[in-house]
Amino acid sequence: MPGKKRILVLGSGMVAPPCIEYLTRNPQNEVTVDVASAADLDTHVAAHDLVISLVPYTHHVAVIKKPDGMRWLGLFSTEPASIKNGNIFDTLCHQLAKLLSFKPGERDLVMLQHKFIVEWRDGKKDTITSTLESLGDPEKYSAMALSVGVTCGVATQLLLDGHPALRTPGILAPYKKEICDPIREAVACEGVKLVEKVMK
Template sequence: MPKILLLGSGFVAGPCAEYLARNPSNTLTVACRTSASASAFCSSIPRATPLVLDVAAADTTELEAAVAAHDLVISLVPYIYHATVIQAAIKGKTHVVTTSYISPAIQALDTAARDAGIVVLNEAGLDPGIDHLYAVKIIDEVHAKGGKVKEFHLSCGAFPAPECASTNPLQYKFSWSPRGVLLAHLNSSSFLSSGSVVEIAGADLMARAQPTTISGFPHALEMFPNRDSVPFREFYRIPEAHTVVRGTLRYAGFPAFMAALIKLGWLATDVKDWLVDGLTWAEATQRACGASGSDESALVARIVQLCTFPSTAEEERILAAMRWVGLFSSEKLVVSRGTLLDTLCARLEALMQYQPGERDLILMEQKYGVEWADGKQETIVATLEEYGTPGGTSAMARTVGVPCGIACQLVLDGVFSTPGIHAPYTKEYCDPIRELLDGEGLLLVERVL
């Protein structure tokens, strides 16, 4: 019976475990930092056993023993720990699946993984993941017909369904790691535009968000570039492309609010000695941004000095959102990890939870600017619009967890058997995953404009 170790029981782990539990041969060990979390997760999963394990522990002895005792490990912990997990898997000769990008630290383990004879499959989620499955398919089909992909655009976002978005002024709620969400707004990015590489520093990313539309979706959206898009011209084998952009979607207005938080220093990740329990939120905002005082008028004056607002109405909107978060309040804050980012993260997580009866939304759209051999030009569009189930599985969990579960089963079944560090950039990986994913109802709808 294949033995699977699942590291993490967070937002997206459920559908992955449920998919693997469909196979009566599979047994699952779910490892969390606390017994309560592991036991609660396992209570609804057949043949699942809880395990207390801290992947972040300096001593990796327990991690290595747990990994070695299984045939495959699924790493759904924060991406910074993936390399540690893979190192343990190399020692234990255990296959690995993650839903994260291949980092330099992971890529550096390729030779060791090949020597150990293990498959390490990454980017097996939504974005990255489902996006690759359709990009490879559509690009291969265009090339097979003699066409060229001159432009590639990807937009993907996770947010509340429109009817649930108006319950807070940020129009956002957390369907995955709140810390990961906030940090994603600080990533530096680069993309290819009309043959030139455009680079954006992380501190400037939110200010570069642009209005965009998704076919058939009537609500105002904005898109900002997601990490480094440039290598995907090579990954997707489209050397003819002059534009390659992968972006993240948010409801209009959210990036401007995040840009203001960045200007104020609230997304700083370094430990602040002055940030201690007992400070008020207003005092912390004063220290973070260098205001002359902690009264609201002094804070607002400093914010207006630091931030550029296109209109008085936009200024008032963002200030109102800050009041809603409590950044001007006399309430005592509780410090998390000694950083402004983590302290704010805990606050937002409490304020921006999904309530009973609410549902989330995943939007993904790919656009291909195609030039055919006869000179004709077309735009191929592939769209995914997936809603969560109120009181049940979120769209985020389903679109990340199900592809991850499928990828794990394909590794266990030997469909993916080439040792080393991999991502689904070829038909060898994309076709088997996509065919099973289509059977789960998770598919992009394609059409030609």
């Protein structure tokens, strides 16, 4: 894709800034952030080469089964709810945003670990772990926003650059080595990486 590339980012939640920051490092990219009304969406989409939809984190409603958790969320409260956009979903998201937003100086921790038990041809067995540990930066991005946003930015840039693994039309899931490796390598350069260890 030669020349300038016009990218439309829909959504302005915590994931959007690291994605946008990554994409704007390339002077060929012109990034537009649009949180306008749905009525303008078709016009904006038509004017761009690529559209990224990033749903704000407040729309990822955690499933909380314990009554105490639901009580803490205010679901059993007799206080009148602040109705948002005339629907229950946006009203709940508004409540979650108030309760779950970081206070000054707070940060999150993302932990991910895969454990593999490998039996080699000679009969020897090893336990291999692959671990991601990422702490958010209270002055910049949460660990979740960084790990998701930068990954989205990297994948988008590879697509714009015409990377061979991303030239197949349609929906591409990151399950193949040809797709995963270039994304993983670029994301690791941004500080989001897994560390492998053989357990003794």
